[in-house]
Amino acid sequence: MGDDDWQSNRKSEDPESIRQAYEELAELAGSLAHEIKNPLSVIHMNVDLLSEELQDLEAPVRQRTLAKADIVRQQCERMENLLRDFLRFARLRKIDLTPGSLNEQIERVLTAYEAQADASHITLERYLDPDLPAILLHSDTLQAALMNLVKNALEAMQEGGQLYVRTTSTRSGVALELIDTGPGMEDSTVIHMFEPFYSTKNGGSGLGLPIARKIIEAHGGGITVQSEIGRGTKFVLAFPVPRRLAASSQ
Missing domain, CATH: 3.30.565.10 (Histidine kinase-like ATPase, C-terminal domain)
Known part of the structure; x- marks a missing residue:
């Protein structure tokens, strides 16, 4: 199908169908974000537990390892914040006024x-x-x-x-x-x-x-x-x- 055919088909689509397609896409994206959030929370929790156990290591090794664990924790927190904001964005529909x-x-x-x-x-x-x-x-x-x-x-x-x-x-x-x-x-x-x-x-x-x-x-x-x-x-x-x-x- 050429570009002209694709554009012609797009113009002939019912606006309601387009709206429903966007809503379905937003719902799918929200579901995917939620599925990512769950394992990410598990990773975050286990990094915290790992950091506690690393306290028993010798000082030089402990500092280097804790620094790497802290980087993982920071990135987990960043992703969790991003997913939280995205879910709020994707789920915001009609509100009661x-x-x-x-x-x-x-x-x-x-x-x-x-x-x-x-x-x-x-x-x-x-x-x-x-x-x-x-x-x-x-x-x-x-x-x-x-x-x-x-x-x-x-x-x-x-x-x-x-x-x-x-x-x-x-x-x-x-x-x-x-x-x-x-x-x-x-x-x-x-x-x-x-x-x-x-x-x-x-x-x-x-x-x-x-x-x-x-x-x-x-x-x-x-x-x-x-x-x-x-x-x-x-x-x-x-x-x-x-x-x-x-x-x-x-």
């Missing part, structure tokens, strides 16, 4: 990171609209997305700085802005940052931001980013406000 406060969600996340911010000489500047209308949300998953974004912002400001957090009403709903005064990012990084497995961090899974975007989109929202070297990075999260919720908040 209920009315809630975006201000309350981001406030909980900021409170959780206050100690880390203080230790890193970062001030958290809050500008939360007290009249912000409610949105439909799923608290656990939305907080997970917000925690990822706040954590990334704090880690970017290694020399200290400010994280500005602002919520506002918009014509179509509500918006949350996260603006850090970190070093900023190159355009090439911004372009690829939401792609699965793309990461500029050592040992990063590259799934944190794709998962965050998937969660926000599952809320009917969207996320955009602007960054400038030497000035910082700005994330904007936009969420719709259903008419009935907007009317009840007036």
